[in-house]
Amino acid sequence: MAFRRVLAWSAFVSIAAGTLLLSLGGCASTHSETGISANIVTPSDETDTRRRARLRLELASGYFEEGKTEVALDEVKQALVIDSSFAEAYDLRGLILMRLSDNSAAEENFRRAISLNPRDANPHHNLGWLLCQEKRYPQAQGEFDIAMASPIYPGRSKTLLAQGVCEARAGKLPEAEKSLSRSYELDPGNPVTGYNLANLLFRRGENTRAQFIIRRINNSELANAESLWLGIKIERRLNDMVALRQLGDVLRKRFAGSPQTAKYERGAFDE
Numbered sequence: 001m002a003f004r005r006v007l008a009w010s011a012f013v014s015i016a017a018g019t020l021l022l023s024l025g026g027c028a029s030t031h032s033e034t035g036i037s038a039n040i041v042t043p044s045d046e047t048d049t050r051r052r053a054r055l056r057l058e059l060a061s062g063y064f065e066e067g068k069t070e071v072a073l074d075e076v077k078q079a080l081v082i083d084s085s086f087a088e089a090y091d092l093r094g095l096i097l098m099r100l101s102d103n104s105a106a107e108e109n110f111r112r113a114i115s116l117n118p119r120d121a122n123p124h125h126n127l128g129w130l131l132c133q134e135k136r137y138p139q140a141q142g143e144f145d146i147a148m149a150s151p152i153y154p155g156r157s158k159t160l161l162a163q164g165v166c167e168a169r170a171g172k173l174p175e176a177e178k179s180l181s182r183s184y185e186l187d188p189g190n191p192v193t194g195y196n197l198a199n200l201l202f203r204r205g206e207n208t209r210a211q212f213i214i215r216r217i218n219n220s221e222l223a224n225a226e227s228l229w230l231g232i233k234i235e236r237r238l239n240d241m242v243a244l245r246q247l248g249d250v251l252r253k254r255f256a257g258s259p260q261t262a263k264y265e266r267g268a269f270d271e
Contacts, residue, residue, distance in 0.1 A: 053083035087116035
């Protein structure tokens with residue numbers, strides 16, 4: 001089964017604010033975007049019981065994608081009734097519980113998934129992201145390290161993104177830049193990584209590098225109010241007033257009611 005999680009760009013991690021604005025899909029890890037699990041299972045490996053549980057889990061994943069959280073949770077419960085040793089079910093239940101803000105129960109489920117299949121990088125990543133949100137940074141780093149140690153883990157760019165965000169929140173800005181840069185190298189088309197790296201570079205005064213990255217986002221259909229606002233502040237620092245006004249016009253036209261447009265209108269560039 002290939003759980004899939006799409007990076008949300010309508011809301012994203014903001015290192016500057018230090019708050020989580022990213023939907024769960026942005027840094028949560030499932031089994032996985034490429035359909036390759038850390039513990040590859042083929043049809044001949046599965047018992048009839050596991051196949052029936054997997055069908056339930058596929059339904060749960062679909063409902064979770066659609067935002068039908070309670071229905072997804074019930075489907076996971078049914079999968080575990082069929083097969084109580086199904087590690088991926090505990091991992092998905094952990095994600096669902098995170099969405100429901102029950103971090104204690106989510107952590108318990110991630111740890112249960114790890115105990116059943118310690119070679120799977122996904123629950124290590126998810127546990128790391130949960131620990132990061134609870135500001136348990138050293139423990140989070142340990143889980144990210146375990147995930148990254150898997151030689152067949154396909155979610156490296158996502159783990160590096162989460163790791164970079166956590167390092168920034170912990171005040172480790174050079175380490176955060178390194179992690180985000182590596183994530184960007186692996187997945188340069190990911191606007192979440194691009195935004196966070198550009199924002200961090202801007203904070204550290206590396207304006208030309210920040211400009212290059214944010215312009216790639218703002219010159220695409222992926223631009224949003226936050227990326228345009230960051231671009232405006234970078235162009236202002238670099239004294240490119242033509243580019244600043246162009247971005248401002250786009251911001252006004254496309255995101256007229258946004259807080260970023262309000263800041264632009266009153267010239268609140270330092271907020």
